Amino acid sequence: MKIKFTQFRWLVAMLLPVTAMAMPKMAWAETYDQNGFAKDGSYQPATLTTDQYDINGDGTIDEVYEIGNAGQLYWFAALVNGKLTDGTSQNRNACAVLVSNITVNKNLLNSLDNNGYPTGTVTIDSWTPFGDYISSYYDGLDYLGIFDGNGHSISGLYCKQPNAKNISFCGYMTKGTIKNVAIIDSYFEGDYNVGGIVGASNESAIKNCLFCGTVKSNKRVGGICGAIQGYSTISDCFSNAQILVVENANNYCGGICGMGYGQKIKLRNCVYNNSLYSGQVIKWVEEYENDVTWTGTVEHITGMKTAEIASGKATHWLNRYHSGDGLGWYQNIDNGQTNDAYPVLDNTHGMVYASQPCPSNYSNDKTKLSKSLHSWDTDNVCKQCGKTKDVFDLVTGFQEPSQVDGVYQIRTAGELYWFTALVNGNGLLTDGTPPNNSANAVLTSDITVNTNVLDESGNLGEKSDTHLDWIPIGNSDRPYTGTFNGQGHTISGLFFNNSSKAYVGLFGYVRNGKIQNTGIVDSYFKGNYNVGGLCGLASNGSISYCYNTGAVSGSSNVGGVCGWTSNSSISYCYNTGAVSGSSSVGGVCGLNHGAISNCYFDNNKCNYNAVVDGYGTVTNTLGKTTEEFASGEVCYLLNGSRSTGTTENPLVWYQNLSEGGDACPVLKRTGNNTVYLNNHYSCSCEPGNPTTCYTNDNQDIYDPHSWENGFCAKNSSVCQPAEQNTDGVYEISNAGQLYWYAKLINDNDNIYACAVLTNDITDNEGDVAGCNGAKKDTWRQWEVICNSSYYHGTFDGQCHTISGLFGYGFIGKNEGTIKNLIISNSYLFKYYFTKGGICNENYGTISRCTFSGTLVGQADLMGATDKYYIGGICGLNQNIIEDCYVKDNIQFSTATPNSNNKLYVGGISGGNAVYGKIENCYNMANITCQTTVNTPFIKSGICGWNTDNAVTTNCYYLTGTADYGIGETVDVKGSVEAVSSEKFASGEVTYLLNAGKAFGSQAWGQQLGTDDYPVLSDYKVIKAAKGDKDANNNDTYWATFSNLNSDATLLVPSARNLNVYNATVSSGTMTLKKRTDNQVAKGEGVLLKTDGEYVNVKANETNGLTKVEYANNNLVATPATEKTITADEDSTLYRLTYNDVSTQNKLGFYLSLVKDEDDKVDETSLGKKLKATPGKAYLKVSTEAATTPATAALARSFVFPGDDETTGIGEIVIEGDAGISGSANANGRIYNLQGQQVTAPVKGLYIKNNKKVVIK
Secondary structure: OOOOOOOOHHHHHHOOOOOHHHOOOOOOOOOOOHHHHHHHHOEEEOOOEEEEEOOOOOOEEEEEEEEOHHHHHHHHHOOOHHHOOOOOOOOOOOOOEHHHHHOOOOOOOEEEEEOOOOOOOOEEOOOOOOOOOOOOOOOHHHHHHHHEOOOOOOEEOOEEEEOOOEEEEEEEEOEEEEEEOEOOOOOOOEEEEEOOOEEEEEOEEEEEEEEEEEEEEEEEOOOOEEEEOOEEHHHHHHHHEEEEEOOOHHHHHEOOOOOOOOOEEEEEEEEEEOOOOOOOOOOOOOOOOOOOOOOOOEEEEEEEEEHHHOOOOOHHHHOOOOOOOOOOOOOOOOOOOOOOOOOEOOOOOOOOOOOOOOOOOOOOHHOOOEEEEEOOOOOOOEOOOOEEHHHHHOOOOOOOOEEOOOEEOOOOOOHHHHHHHHHHOOOOOOOOOOOOOOOEEEOOOEEOOOOEEEOOOOOEOOOOOOOOOOOOOOOOOOEEEEEEEEOEEEOOOOOEEEOOOOOEEEEEEOOOOOOOOOOOOOOOOEEEEEEOOOOOOOOOOOOOOOOOOOEEEEEEEEEEEEEEEEEEEOOOEEEEEEEEEOOEEEOOOEEEEEEEEEEEHHHOOOOOOEEOOOOOOOEEEEEOHHHHHOOOHHHHOOOOOOOOOOOOOOOEEEOOOOOOOOOEOOOOOOOOOEEEEEEOOOOOOOOOOOEEEOOOOOOOOEOOEEEEOOOOOOOOOEEEOEEEOOOOOOEOOOOHHHHHHHHHHHHHHOOOOOOOEEOEEEEEOOOOEEEEEEEEOOOOOOOOOOOOOEEEEEEEEEEEEEEOOOEEOOOEEEEEEEEEEEEEEEEEEEEOEEEOOOEEOOOOEEEOOOOEEEEOOOHHHHOOOOOOEEEOEEEEOOOOOOOEEEOOEEEOOOOOOOOOOOOEEEEEEEEEOOEEEOOOEEEEOOEEEEEOOOOOEEHHHEEEEEOOOOOEEEOOOOOOOOOEEEEEEEEOOOOOEEHHHHHHHOOOOHHHHHHOOOOOOOOOOOOOOOOOOOEEOEEEEEEEOOOOOOOOOOOEEEEEEEEOOEEEEEEOOOOOEEEEEEEEOOOEEEEEEEEOOOEOOOOEEEEEEEOOEEEEEEOOOOOOOOOOOOHOOOOEOOOOOOOOOOOOOOOOEEEEEEOOOOEEEEEEEOOOOOOOOOOOEEHOOOOOOOEEOOOOOOEEEEEOEEEEEOEEEEEEEEEEEOOOOOOOEEEEEEEEEOOOOOOOOOOOOOEEOOOOOOOOOOOEOOOOEEEEEEEE
């Protein structure tokens, strides 16, 4: 039940009946907050699983509730207590696991006063224990299930019921289990039976649990459990509890449990904080029923001080003096994380290591610990760790294993050492346990004694002085006669280094005994004679399904598995460790007087035979290489060359063959690690001659294809798949991927798939364009993309080239986008009525593409009066073709045409129909048409046929290459012009193709002096206006320039001159100052002068230039879009233009103006408004600076002079440019209001001698 309390409300709530506290509203809540509570107070149901957990360990899957938040925890308690009101029946047997840490009340203990009441207005949620055995002696509410915390914590539980019993996380438990849970920052108070985990436990188990908080009661109160009854256990638990109880000897209070009564109660391996509670572990009932004294067993339980607990000592104790994964307890000590004050169950915290053999220092890093020897006092007790000498002089932590049906269940290194002492009878067991060399045992987990015993090369590691010494099981006095079954587990880190000792290995001497299913890894055995990884001497016994990867060395009778077999058998075993010795040394066995079969050893690591000496039998036992071990071959052979087992003969050996998997066979089946024999092919294209291989998936292995230009070297019909980038676009880098992409679209109707070229691609080598239809045997034939369907994707060539295509066309019908693509040296033919170099029919967009090669029609497939369209870019266009060109010769031909047909041929497109638009394109190709009969055809430089509503505009073709620009037209719209090769080379066509677009948005480029025609490059072209001749009678050209997108560089061919200026105006005089270089900063306006009409501009790769301040340059960059600029009140604007535009006379800066709709000058706009064009610059000066002091007249123009002729009103001084100058206001001359000189004035207002005059 979830009830919120403040201090006042708590007192009121105490008056309520206990049963009323447990009546929550339930399942009708529709939404829950992140803690699992709804606004109406109902709880989120826990998630019932039926296919995930074997919670009781019986080998079957159980119904288990998953609890992930506080609401689900409260719901589970209500389920157990029978308090759900939605019809759900009570379930005292319900099992649950935590799937996350849960916080009920944050900082609970800090929110309570000394009496356990909430302070101030703090709101606290109250907890009702499941197993709510509170209000009556018995009401059927004890908990019978299994609750597994799974290492998670529950924080902030609060239950204060001073007059109630069985107060805890779980109230009363019968034949149940609570394990692996941490209850922290919690407060439990009741009358009696109060504990940190369980109030009262009857025939139940509490294990691997932690409590940190306060428990308070009048009697029967303990850190873990309040009261424990017969046949119950508490094991591997830690209490950090503050225990509050009325001081009375009969009140039953204990650090672990308050009261114990009944038979066979066991408390084992627990620690409690005796700085918080300094009393006993548990108080037993001396007289309870019939004057019987009840006492149980308390083993390995202690109280420790807070500082000891913080040091890691308690964690090491709880882990039974061992370190490693799966031990249960962890603690951050010195690993750089926030230190833990006590042990925790969270395996993300650090493992705790202790110095050895005396565990007196602790660390999260074993390498920080040095060897620590015991310091014995006169009573044989270690002064440092407090352990007695007779048990701990060789190794700390001997622990007696549990038994099942008389078989010892060994799970830790301490238990393994205890078993050694049991077998050997070496006096280490002082608890009265008699020696037993016939004891049977099984391993229940992998065991690690030492770590890093061997280095990566298999040799003894550097820190051998810190390792615990191993004591072989069985010796010449007491040979082992029992059965030891590792159950597939491994023992790691055994260390024995004494060359004077004999009978060395995991087992020293086995007689009539059996060793089975055990792996020895990372171990080192060095002795005198009879030395082996598993056994030193086996007499009348057997070793089967075992392996060793450790190093073995000795004097004689030395073997990787066994040193000497005497009338014993070794079968299905292997060794991959190094073996060395003087005599009778073998990879498997040194001296064999028995039977060895189906065993293997690594002959890369052992330079001996499998068996060296002896008169025994050896069958199917030999050396294999390290690679053969890793391949899975040995695993397959150890299984009797089988991959499927039977009930009578199951598989034993397994191996994970994936990268980073097992280097050799193992005895555990984990996931998909069965080994199969399969075939290994060089690739899927090679059907025969496979080699043998081993896999985990029973599938033949095919090596990756050997790609040559994207085609498999063994089968050229297999194409390399193109990979998609993060945007889902296929990246194509070779011809095979191009064919694969075409197949993807054509065979799978994946018409929306997009692609980019990442390299130039050559499909077929040789003169494909000139093959005249004769396909070479080595050539592939291209299958057109979307021959019958319509392509809707985007194909971006990224200015790469596809060359050598031989087929029906690149793309058949396009409704998508094709851009930045070059197709060259190709022969495309036979596509019914249309044929184009890029696509045959276009209903989408083709941009920035080019084609060179041969296009061949198939007119014999046409009807009697059909039209046929062939174009360098597209056969028939019905949408957009822009910024495309064709520059190499193209042959258009038809085979056996019909004389009634018409053939329309265009350098760009055969036809332009419906609302098609062809713009900013050019053609330099010489168009040749070949026909076998007299077929009417139209040969046009740009478009063969232009129908109504279609537009072909701003396109150019080389003079002499075609009969027409546009052939047959219905209604001509647009402009097409024939241009000479000189104009192409000059940059003029490039400038025209860009159609006045500003720098940065232009498609076309051309490096003047290098490129003879426009290309899609970064060398953009601007046009300069022709000025007067200079003093040397050479033409001058002037232009303004600006760029708002990036820094840029102005360039001309090396044979030409280029000067770049800043312009300033002062006292009616313009001064042009030459810049030191031709670099122009982003957003900066400049004036340039050159000796040719066109100039290159190239964007810089970086924008690091600094713009010249306005005081030093009055030129202003124009906006990014065309617009009218209005001057400030005190400013005057000038634009670069001619005195007479029609005659291009007297170029200079003239007062700005705008015209009205009737093309008349708005006189009020003079110097105040300017129609700005992107990419240019205009002059903006203060009106005061533009005024000549001598005349007090505004300079109306600054004209660039030729020689010394006076042509303007304002003077221009050009610094650093001798021979160019100007003077102001020639007397007697007449100027219009803008400052342009007029030689034949008509009626109007003019300027003469700096005064306005009217001519009538």
